[in-house]
Amino acid sequence: MPSPERRYLSEAQHARDPQLAAFIEAIHGVLDSSSSVVETLAAVSEQVRGFLPHWRLPDARYLARQPGKRYGSYLLYRAADTRFVIVIDTFDAGQTSQIHNHRTWAVVGLIEGTERNRIYLPARALDAPPQLLDEYVTRPGEVFALQETQMHQLQTAEDALSVSFHVYGADVGTIQRLRWDEASAAYREFRQGWSNDVVDLPVYLDGPVLSEIELRRQCVGYLQGAD
Template sequence: MSTPHTQAIDRLVAAIETIVAGAPDAILARAAEPLAALVAKDDWIDPAFAAPDPVRYRQYLLYRDPADRFSVVSFVWGPGQATPIHDHRVWGLVGVLRGAEIDQRYARTASGALGFAGPPTQLDAGAVATLSPESGDIHQVSNAFADRVSISIHVYGTDIGRVERATYDATGAAKPFISGYAQPASVFA
């Protein structure tokens, strides 16, 4: 059964499929437009994929490309929730659907520790940001609000829930992790 949720994801997937078939260096620039179109309206996401957790942010898989070229994920941030400092190891785009997020980028210092790579950036609803290992993909993300939920839609250059990535402490020491997903029960019914 087609719903506003599935129709919106289907439109994004069709656009991204066309883009990932092209030149890799143009993916981020070209994929930002269809993601911006998706997050421009906040009337399509199924509430099951927008449910916060009281303790930590949630990551829901919305679509996994069968050829493993990309995935589409919703991130749901409860009030004041944040990620640890982490990386992605693949290209990615973030589009804020609801609320706002604070994105603090990091870079290695001469000693190998992590330092701020500029000031934090606030991404408001409708904003789209890109990241890639080539341009620096170590960051920490937090809900900009202490009193409400924020939701962002991410597109990654593989199934991000299955990629071994790392979290980092301030010294730059890496700790491997695989994020997985917090899928709603209805997905498995």
């Protein structure tokens, strides 16, 4: 845990959402003390599992989809050293994402709805389709973790949207990632981007950072072709 004089949010942000502030401090503590990715995933999963049942979204706009799209991807928090980010994703009912990777570890907890999650392993030489490793359904409060080498696809239930809470071990909005394009039977690079500026949502930032508005304007639309 950080020393009492170190806070990862501004005083105003800390006062507005003390539960999130405590969670962010806890994740920084996990990353300071973990000695392996396996240990990190276990500890972050435990923190997310304990946090989500008692936390409420700070703004109803996190439930919105990006205008003209069937999803919204909102950057909630970005550490100054980019050691982790927190993202809220909202997907329409009956939507299936493309198979994609994150190029870092990820821990995902479901806030609302039901999702079918499929975990894949890409071909080593990227010369064959991803291989399905596991498939399971997640419901509110349930958490799963992904290794850097794995790919992921989600499918929402036909009758309800889903809202999910993601902790990533890097700033996934600024790195080149891979998706499997079924139509061309090939892996394609993309950048994720955020929907924050479209609905005028703030970001909880830790210290001086690059202009998030400019980053988002360059990288909007990470599920193109899936809607």
